[in-house]
Amino acid sequence: MKRSTPSRSGMRVPTKSSSGMRVPTTRSSRRAVLGGITAGGLLAAFGLPVARAAGKARPRVVVVGGGFAGASCARALKNNDRALDVTLIEPSATYTACPFSNAVIAGLRPLESQTFGYDRLRSTGVKVVHRRVGAVDTQQRTVRLDDGKQLAYDRLVIAPGVDLRFDAIPGYTEAAAEAMPHAWKAGEQTLLLRRQLEEMKDGGVVVMSAPANPYRCPPGPYERASLIAHYLKTNKPRSKLILLDAKDAFSKQKLFESAWKELYPGLIEWVALSSGGLVTRVEPATRTFVTEFATHRADVANMIPPQRAAQAATIAGVADQTGWCPVDPVSFESRLQPAVHVIGDAIIAGGMPKSAFAANAQAQECARAIIDLLRDRSPAAPKLINTCYSLVAPDYGISIAGVYRPVDGVLTDVPGAGGVSPLDAPKSVRVQEAAYAQAWFNNITRSVFG
């Protein structure tokens, strides 16, 4: 993963990421609560463009990051009001989606089916600029790109995704990811892990390491273990998979463990934190994981390291000392910088997991809030849904769902809603959920990129 080094010359780069400073944000437009009877509110209620309602030149929204959060938010903003000036900043010419990339690792689908371009987004009127962000000036409300070009904004959306931390596990550097791929950002790393599995002899040992919370895609490591087990069972049945975990519990655990027992008996060994699952050091040359209790030498090593909000969040000054971004759950406005919104995996989202579904849901609600704020209205409290499907086998899907709303400034589970697939569901439901997983992927990628 290439990362840019932000140039800091000529522009003040906010460095409030660890100060915990809180800036009054959407509260200031509380007076617009009666928006329904103000002129702006009336105009807006009848769907007139924001620009005319606000009585000024085209409001400018800059969105940084072209994944499920950023691309979706840019599109929702433009779809809602073509008079908005929406620019998406994304270094890559194509986006490689992580959901379903575990199926690529297991040889069940090509990487091409994970790859999406930005042409359709462009055709909706969103300007897409393939550059990196060099600096953000939240006082002047400008973003400077790595080519020196400067963009002014009325509202800025940061949707940076995650950076993998190559400083967290001794020995696990960016270079080590060649011998011990993370494959936690889909692309070359996905293919690398795939090739290593293909080249492994029957009877080999695959060792995976899953990080402590929070991280991108909570059920992801367990779906990956399942689908690798499916590959091994089908092609290299004498092989084994050890999953070292920095946690004592994980998402959909009972469902996964029950399915493993049924589909891959004896193949997957899950090592919990309390049983020595915490990796304290790796030796890439020998593909060795060192834990508190033991040393595991792997034939194929998949190290999923701890993560943090990606660099654009630091550049914009919206990440705090935890490495993640605190936001107002109504508007997704940063708690650290005014007029800057943060969505997707980078945020501290309370009960919501870091998933593509959640990112897309947050993107829509953030777009809605930005439209309100540009109209000088106070955004209404949102309600958000998350649904995460995991494949345990190609025709065996399980899910976890949740409904969330802001409570005391935190996105909180609605009691009585959500939960996981039933433990005792018939096979037909597992088949159906696998089909729904695919349908979800098709729908979300088409609605965001297609």
Place this chain on the structure above:
Amino acid sequence: MNGSFCKPGTWTPLHQSRAAAFAARAKQKPRFLLGFILAAAMMMALPVLAIGDSPPGAASCLGCHPAAANDGPVPALAKLPARQIVTAMQEYRSGTRPATVMDRIAKGFSDEEIDAIAQWYARANKK
């Protein structure tokens, strides 16, 4: 989790329950027509699925439900009349309609919220 869902053989494919709902709707034609006229009148001022006007929860549905194209196992909400969405959500919530995930999601919404969501999709429906 509702008990009936867990028993083998009680699960119904989505298209069957949709067909049943369609049949139920046909019986209520006069009210349905009135809704149609009202929604059509409102459409003159409202853009299709404009997120700026969406009620709480509505936008999240679009993660799985296509906005308009009905080409997968999950129905496009903007193709459905409000009443059909309301009925489905109430039945998912009470557990009387077989479900995979919608029973879990519907439990997070009140009658008022469901109604607002259904109306929002219905407005786009008539474009």
